[in-house]
Amino acid sequence: MKCEDVSKELIPYLDRRSNSADRHEVEEHLAICVACRTRAEELRTLWSVLDEVPIVEPSLGFDARMRARIAEEPQPRWFRWFVPQPRLAMAMALLLAVSVWITRLPQDNSGLPGSVQNEQQQFQVIKNLDVLENYDVLSKFDALDEVPADEQPAPQPDQQNDQQQQQE
Amino acid sequence: MTRSDVQLMLDVKAGDDASFDLLLQKYRRPLVNFLYRMVRDTATAEDLAQEVFLRVYRARKQYSPSAKFTTWLFRIATNLALNSVRDNRHRQKDVSIDAASSPDEDAAPMQLPAPEMRIDEHMIERDRADYIRKVISELPEKQRVAVLLHKYEEMDYAEIARILECSESALKSLLFRAYETLRVQLAPLVNASASRREGSQS
Numbered sequence: 204m205k206c207e208d209v210s211k212e213l214i215p216y217l218d219r220r221s222n223s224a225d226r227h228e229v230e231e232h233l234a235i236c237v238a239c240r241t242r243a244e245e246l247r248t249l250w251s252v253l254d255e256v257p258i259v260e261p262s263l264g265f266d267a268r269m270r271a272r273i274a275e276e277p278q279p280r281w282f283r284w285f286v287p288q289p290r291l292a293m294a295m296a297l298l299l300a301v302s303v304w305i306t307r308l309p310q311d312n313s314g315l316p317g318s319v320q321n322e323q324q325q326f327q328v329i330k331n332l333d334v335l336e337n338y339d340v341l342s343k344f345d346a347l348d349e350v351p352a353d354e355q356p357a358p359q360p361d362q363q364n365d366q367q368q369q370q371e
Numbered sequence: 372m373t374r375s376d377v378q379l380m381l382d383v384k385a386g387d388d389a390s391f392d393l394l395l396q397k398y399r400r401p402l403v404n405f406l407y408r409m410v411r412d413t414a415t416a417e418d419l420a421q422e423v424f425l426r427v428y429r430a431r432k433q434y435s436p437s438a439k440f441t442t443w444l445f446r447i448a449t450n451l452a453l454n455s456v457r458d459n460r461h462r463q464k465d466v467s468i469d470a471a472s473s474p475d476e477d478a479a480p481m482q483l484p485a486p487e488m489r490i491d492e493h494m495i496e497r498d499r500a501d502y503i504r505k506v507i508s509e510l511p512e513k514q515r516v517a518v519l520l521h522k523y524e525e526m527d528y529a530e531i532a533r534i535l536e537c538s539e540s541a542l543k544s545l546l547f548r549a550y551e552t553l554r555v556q557l558a559p560l561v562n563a564s565a566s567r568r569e570g571s572q573s
Contacts, residue, residue, distance in 0.1 A: 210544075211540070211543045211544055212543070214521075214543060214547050215528070220527070220528065242554075244565070245565070246550055248565045248568070249550060249554050249557060249561050250522065251564060252503065252560045252564050253503060253507075255499055255500055256408070256500045256523075258404055259404050259407045260400065261399050261400060261420070262413075262417060265417060265421075266395065266396075269399075269421055269424055270392075272425055273391070276425075276428065276429065
């Protein structure tokens with residue numbers, strides 16, 4: 204073992220934590236190397252010097268302060284899992300309130316501009332124009348049956364023409 | 372029958388705060404001492420120790436016994452201490468910039484005593500301890516932590532290596548370099564101590 208190799212194993216050797224093989228090799232080297240032997244002795248002495256540093260005792264209030272801080276910590280509750288976070292709960296409640304308010308709004312188009320409203324009414328009339336112009340469809344309505352015979356609607360111009368053609 | 376640290380921590384996880392109190396009683400002194408040697412201020416060391424215990428308590432629900440309890444405890448302590456030392460260093464830099472016009476501006480930095488000063492003869496015990504602490508605190512961060520855990524906490528190499536997140540081989544080299552620096556820096560005290568021992572033996 205060379206001096207460089209000893210440097211890594213010297214500390215475990217001195218604190219008696221090296222394995223027997225390493226210990227044997229270090230001892231062999233120390234027996235022949237004065238420099239490393241001197242260094243090993245000084246390191247041993249250094250450790251006794253380091254022991255001169257006294258131990259510090261924690262202050263008397265240390266435990267009380269610690270317990271107070273622990274007591275301030277929020278304790279876990281078994282039902283906490285069911286309780287959402289306050290912000291989330293607030294957001295959900297707000298969302299629910301807004302959706303309820305929106306669904307309860309009256310379907311009122313009065314707010315629409317006049318031209319738009321007229322256009323919509325005209326569209327409805329145009330959409331039902333075929334039905335209104337078709338007399339057959341109108342005549343089949345049950346409501347028409349209830350009308351007295353005298354009050355039968357006047358024949359349409361087309362029907363009058365047909366009758367005149369038949370008479371001729 | 373005494374419960375292991377892991378068992379105590381598992382009991383804390385299950386909601387037994389009394390077990391946390393036992394861990395507090397067991398480790399507050401080594402922790403405060405370790406932190407004091409790191410930051411060299413008792414009030415800061417106590418504050419940091421409280422923060423370490425508080426973090427352990429807060430993390431109790433996620434605790435899993437994958438490593439020794441002390442490895443976890445001292446890793447938290449190491450990180451907090453190093454952060455504190457770095458913050459303090461930055462504050463001191465800020466102060467030194469602000470105080471550029473102070474009368475001590477040109478004062479030379481503190482020099483280590485030369486071996487021939489025989490400082491051991493002039494130092495009372497408290498000063499010696501302060502001096503030793505100061506020399507330790509001037510080691511590079513990793514070397515300092517390694518020395519404190521090895522010398523004062525008497526941890527084994529595997530545990531220190533886990534705390535410092537390095538290999539055992541790297542740790543042995545780190546420790547050797549650290550002790551070599553201390554041997555040189557504390558040479559006056561080492562030599563005086565060796566002389567005293569030789570004198571008492573003869």
